[in-house]
Amino acid sequence: MPEQSPKTSYSTDEIDLVELLRSLFKQKFLILFITCLITLAAAAYAFLATPYYQVQSVLRPVDRGSLDELNGTGVYELTPSEALLRVASSLSSYERRLAFFRDNQALFTSLVESDRPLEQVFEAFNGSAFTMLQADPKKPNNLSEFVGISLTYPEGVNGVEVVNGLVANVLEVERERVASDLKVLISNRLFSLEKKIEAARASYDASKQAEIANLLEQDALKKAQLKDELLALRAELKTHRESRVKLLDEAARIAESLGIQKPTTPSAMGDVQGSGQVVRTEVNSREIPLYFMGTEALRAERQALNERLSDDFSEPRIAEIEKELTLLSHNRQVEILGQRQNEDLYLKNLAEWRQEAAQLKGIAFDTSALKLVRIDQVALEPRSAVKPKKVLIIVLGVVAGLMIGVFAALLRNIFRSRDVASA
Template sequence: MNAISSVVQQPANDEVDLAALFHSLWEQKRLIALVTALISMMAAAYAFLATPEYEVQSVLRPAAIKDLDALSRTGVYKLTPEQAMQRVGATLESYDTRLEFFRANQGLFEALRQPNRSLEQTFERFNQEAFKMLLPDSKKAGNLSSFVGIQLTYPQDVDGVALLNGLVEYSLQVERERIAADLAVVIQNRLNQLDAQMAAARASYEASKEAKIAKLLEADNLKRADLQDELKALRQQLKAQRDNRVAQLDEAIRIAKALGISKPATPSSLGEGERMAQGNVIRTEVNNQQIPLYFMGREALEAERNALLQRRSDDFTAPRIAQIAKELRLLANNRQIEVLNKRENEDLFLKDLATWRGEAARLRNLNVDVSSLKLVSIDQVALEPLHPIKPKKALILTLGLVLGGMLGLFIALLGNMLRRKPETLALAHTA
């Protein structure tokens, strides 16, 4: 019977307990308020006493084509606006560039110094926590143009605006110096290539000229040797012909002496005796055969033989000998070789040399002012922020108030549970 009554009374006890709970919490409202106020004060202390942190950013976009036209007109160094922006972005992201900027501008980082850390250690932590690169999201189709940005989060005592703008300008200057160095190396390499081409052309010209002179000399020597051989053979031929003629004359003289022919005669007159002519006689003889040489008479034949024996040279008898002498005289001096050897400025005869010299002169006279080269367009410079990003006071105060209230309620509930436990045990013992 007692068990049934306890079961029936259980819902009523729960309602009484809930009401008692709220009553107990109301009685501990001062404790809840005190805890809430304490946590809120701690949150407020953090919100108002914590070092504020600010955030600035700078955004770079590709420069206009005209800004890089002076570099493109060199003809040896090509750099598009997108490539220039990517190079500047890589320089901004470079740890070495940031460290060099830190070493050159330590005054901007003076507030970050800590007693137990070196400057490099201080910069290492600041570099990891403060800088963030801003890049376009390739997954979003709404990006109308590419850009590169850098974001800086810094404490209140640091001049973040000067630091970030200085870093951007320093990176631009570093990249300009790199481009100037690259341009100088490219130009020098091109000049070295042109010098090598001109030297090779000169060497090739000298070799070709020497080869041409050698060919001309060889041709002259060969022709001279052929003419001298022809001259020698022709003189031997003429001498042989003269000796043959002398032998023929000797034979004809002997026959003429035997026949008693002293004066030129004919075959028909040879058989007639001397007789007195009673009038003028006109004799005509027609003979198709060659008259033998002894009919010239002994006197004429001896005169011819003596002349042949006294002859010292037969050159005048052959017109070809005079022609050979002329040709040999012309071969004594090759005017083409003389002209080749007397060239004073042989560069004038080199192919493409004028083009190479013109290009070399243009490269040496290039005057590109890289120091004023606009590599990127600064779309957004770092400006002094209007309010810090940390701490967020309203959020911290709200969280402090909520957490303080929750902690106060928890403490009140815990205290209520601890007080009710002995009473519950006593009632259970009595039952």
């Protein structure tokens, strides 16, 4: 048998690109129709959808001199960075935004719905509309710190008035807070000073009473010691007097037995005894016995001692003790302490505290003119909407239309091929 040349055969599963492109070209009107249809739908959405606009306001710290008057009160201290942080915290506060929303509902007329509570309407708006702006610490080109607030809002909302009004409202509220804090701090400082003065008065009164008690106690102790000494001296004098009386009694008996009635001496008695030999008794450096005074003198002295009512005159120390007791009966230092009229004059640091209180009461700081931050950028009317992005949507519509058109043409071509094969 003659050899037959092999014929090239192609699998039905292989795709002929040329045939595919030729098929797509034949269905160009279908592709164009679908592309135009989707493009028109995208354009309709781009031009008919509610436009959204975006505005923002940027705040920066004030110079330190703007807060000198506030810090100069000596009660309140606030740095520019702290002031900026306070304003930023208030701007981001949900409660502050809600309060502004309630007070300025005329700015949000397009958002208010009769069938929804005001809080729900604001929560939905706040969650997507407000954005806080702040400097990125990782970027070295930020010359100074700042904070800001950005608002993305639909048509019908006065976004410029909302942002500028919210910033102005926050600044006013923060100024009122500073004024309130300053008033509270001054009141607390004055209350503290009053407590210090009261404590100083109580301490002074306690120390004065303690000093008076100490002085009176010392006087009482001194009086008791002097009285004890006086009693001891009087007892001693009485003992001496009684001993003297006994000595006089004994001497009187001796003198009577010797027949001595008048005062005499041993020498005189020797002259009287005997006419012959004279016996002289010389007593040198010895006290003459009492009985030589004679019975008359001895009895007279004894009678005087027995009739004596007091021995005080015989001891000079008793007069000194009575003088000291008389002086102790009136302590002039205690009297002067008790007669003090204006005791505040004796309080330590009182003048300094009163001067500080007078300075605090004299603080009249007007916070209405206080500049907490510098508004670097106010919100201005936007030139165009940020969404929908019309050009991008139309371009995406064209691309999507082409893709869907090509896909539809391919499906149509596949179904046709199957119909031909089955026939």
